Amino acid sequence: MSWFKITLIRSGIGMTERQNNVLKALGLRHRMKTVYHPVSPDTAGMIMKVKELLTVSEVDKPLTQAEIHAKRQPPKGYYVEKQGVVREDIEGS
Amino acid sequence: MLTPPRKSPWRLSSGQKYRHRQRLRRVDRTVDVVYKALAKRGMTAAAVERWKSEMPTEAEMKPRDKYTMFDPKQRSYRKGVHKLPKWTRMSQRVNPPGF
Numbered sequence: 316m317s318w319f320k321i322t323l324i325r326s327g328i329g330m331t332e333r334q335n336n337v338l339k340a341l342g343l344r345h346r347m348k349t350v351y352h353p354v355s356p357d358t359a360g361m362i363m364k365v366k367e368l369l370t371v372s373e374v375d376k377p378l379t380q381a382e383i384h385a386k387r388q389p390p391k392g393y394y395v396e397k398q399g400v401v402r403e404d405i406e407g408s
Numbered sequence: 409m410l411t412p413p414r415k416s417p418w419r420l421s422s423g424q425k426y427r428h429r430q431r432l433r434r435v436d437r438t439v440d441v442v443y444k445a446l447a448k449r450g451m452t453a454a455a456v457e458r459w460k461s462e463m464p465t466e467a468e469m470k471p472r473d474k475y476t477m478f479d480p481k482q483r484s485y486r487k488g489v490h491k492l493p494k495w496t497r498m499s500q501r502v503n504p505p506g507f
Contacts, residue, residue, distance in 0.1 A: 317449070319442070355451070356454075359455065360453050360455045363439070363442070363453070363459065366435055366438045367435055368497060370434065371442060373445040
């Protein structure tokens with residue numbers, strides 16, 4: 316099963332009631348929000364109603380909201396060494 | 409409450425035209441992705457079929473249609489596409505029959 320990955324990149328402010336209702340139905344509440352919907356004629360029709368505001372791609376598996384959030388995090392810049400591990404790259408350890 | 413129409417130059421700048429082309433292409437890409445995804449699973453959607461049959465892509469459009477649109481009130485029957493309210497979030501590609 317494949318999915319549409321849909322991201323709202325232009326705001327729906329000032330667009331018609333009907334288009335804003337479509338955005339609501341898709342679950343797109345604010346800009347840069349990404350949602351996944353199964354590939355079906357219903358979804359396609361909804362995308363076509365607001366196609367000027369979206370970017371769409373086809374993916375095999377939807378990501379959960381937590382996974383999307385984790386992907387957006389920057390690297391921490393450090394790592395925690397484990398206790399009792401001898402590092403061979405440091406001389407004398 | 410009505411907001412008065414804003415002043416705007418009669419033609420688009422080259423940068424505006426460039427960004428307008430990018431937007432047209434993005435819509436083309438979106439429709440294409442949806443069309444291909446449905447076709448892969450042997451499905452169609454009326455809205456996609458209609459767009460594909462009626463609307464030219466960015467590459468197929470003439471500059472006249474890209475940057476200007478029909479307006480019955482103008483002497484030349486054309487005005488800049490940026491005069492259309494919300495023009496950066498609208499699709500305006502074809503002319504009425506005969507124009």
